[in-house]
Amino acid sequence: MTRVVTLTTDFGSGSGYVAELKGRLLHAKTPFTLVDISHDVPPHDIHAAAWLVGQSCPAFPSGTLHIVVVDPGVGTERRLVWARLGEHGALTSNDQEFLCPDNGVLTLALERLPQIAARRLHVPSSAAATFHGRDVLAPAAVNVLNGMNPGSLGDPLDNLTRLHWPSPKQTPTGVHGEVIHIDAFGNLVTSLPATLLPRLEASGCLRVGRHGVTTLVRTYGEAAAGTAVTLIGSQGFIEVAVVEGRADTRLGAHIGTPVAIDTLAPENRRL
């Protein structure tokens, strides 16, 4: 395959901004495969973009270039960067490249793939102050695709900006986390990693806000329609679903809703 370039923005599907960005990218002399990841990131939502990029980037072929334009600070002093993240094993290597504002959108990608190199992009004075995606990132992408040495893109950068990301907390009464993502089916992805499965099995109950979910399954179709269930999702986190329904509306959950695995013996619990 030719090199892959992905796009993740909050411009809105069908936005003319996306079209302009693509038009500029397609001036590259080298063929590439353009993939839309999303243009429907909620406006200015850096956390949502960080989740999406972190979840999906490792699946792409090594050498993929990801352009991420969720950039509420466009035109201000926030930096624009090129970065290469990756890991190199004896048999395989997985490098992913990024062009994006340095506002935390790579936070989760950095949890999965360590930083190898980064450069701060120069912003030409001719760039429109409100559209650095088109006027800075797209030309940089064309240069990268045309074979420019990343070292020529700008000065080296040591530390990329990271968002505070909720991690599970151990307390005397249990392990506490929160809902970090809700998918199109209404399934709740929690911050509790799959490695906590034995704790969940021992406890028998995941609390989601004020609700207790006590049915643990391997996949959705194993419980009756309408049942609220917990399971290990495909992203490697404990998830909550309602079979053939929506867990978000049923449980009144949203991003940030607290979840917990109680570690008290069942007879000592007060739900």
Add this chain to the structure above:
Amino acid sequence: MTRVVTLTTDFGSGSGYVAELKGRLLHAKTPFTLVDISHDVPPHDIHAAAWLVGQSCPAFPSGTLHIVVVDPGVGTERRLVWARLGEHGALTSNDQEFLCPDNGVLTLALERLPQIAARRLHVPSSAAATFHGRDVLAPAAVNVLNGMNPGSLGDPLDNLTRLHWPSPKQTPTGVHGEVIHIDAFGNLVTSLPATLLPRLEASGCLRVGRHGVTTLVRTYGEAAAGTAVTLIGSQGFIEVAVVEGRADTRLGAHIGTPVAIDTLAPENRRL
């Protein structure tokens, strides 16, 4: 052109699940053209997916590979399949290949193109129970794109699962069908095929729920704005539209609303 691969899912546009699926597919060594058909099939709606796939697949170049992931039974005992449908004439042939759950999503495609071959895919134990699209269908697609003989994908399969699909019924008072699809303009596609046009012309009236539509046109622009009209749609079925308006809201129609061509003489009708 290179080989075409299409994607139809209910993951939601901009979903990270779609991105992961694409990322895995792009590991194929052979270039291909990736086309999104839809990621906004209503969640778990196998009928809607069957309509979309059946309507669109014959238009693609012979040899296109369609990946369909609308899979409420993911991880249960339902089968995953590779299938080749097609017809071969003296001058032309049209083969379309599919990778999908065997849950009926090919029902309408099979009406248009007979089954030539099918294989049941092996599900490796390492596959996430909730995401066979990523962990079974995508690797199978990569194998097919890389030239693997479909015979190596799994054991042969004779009969693919078919959904019950509403077909028109002849009664003493007329021909009865129902609304099977509503497009983005609010136009109602009915289960009454275009071959019933002479009957509609003789009758002069299509009943849609409790409404009678009496204006038959060749195309939307032939009647005044706001008029409810019947016409032969581009899919080969009798359709109902409101010129520059929405037939679904005007007539209170939805998927399943009964429609009928009365065959009584007009003087004997009671609408």
Add this chain to the structure above:
Amino acid sequence: MTRVVTLTTDFGSGSGYVAELKGRLLHAKTPFTLVDISHDVPPHDIHAAAWLVGQSCPAFPSGTLHIVVVDPGVGTERRLVWARLGEHGALTSNDQEFLCPDNGVLTLALERLPQIAARRLHVPSSAAATFHGRDVLAPAAVNVLNGMNPGSLGDPLDNLTRLHWPSPKQTPTGVHGEVIHIDAFGNLVTSLPATLLPRLEASGCLRVGRHGVTTLVRTYGEAAAGTAVTLIGSQGFIEVAVVEGRADTRLGAHIGTPVAIDTLAPENRRL
């Protein structure tokens, strides 16, 4: 890169009509890069399509073919056209080709790139009266991609249809325009070109409906969250935004809402 083909329709994202259109295009013998601009143009909204096409087409590589199917008059006497717009300088040239109904969708593109040539497409009698995109434009695109001389597409055409487009008006009390586009962030793009910036600076106030916006910035991040601001947008027009909010809901604005730069001295104004 291979030749680029873009699609702009009001069929709805995920519509089977889009899939059929793509399927037919992919029968071209020559490789090309297919780019979705939008399938979510509001139904029948020729003005919105004209904005989107005019805004985005100059950004694409010279020689790009844009297929635009927003066609409320499908099947009636309105013409279907192939057109080449462009400008040729000593150092650069920018040709963009179009296949579309001649209903005004090229109005804004023609403001940016003059007409070089146009042909009226022949409509074969076999074309479905309701889907000329699939049955006329797609085959014409395949012919163009396969190298057919545009002269063979149909008879030459001198004048393409243009919509009336709102242009700013000078009155004794100021410069009057209107909101011509609202983006996914709720930002208001006005019909007042960036060249009016000195007038806006002198006036210090842009009236939007009944509201006065008095903070002029270079980019969104320069004012506090919640502030209504004016700025020069990336499209070359005066825009109105609410920092980290939506200007459309805050100011009750919609397409067509009047805007004005008052030229009276501030002490004589009655807002």
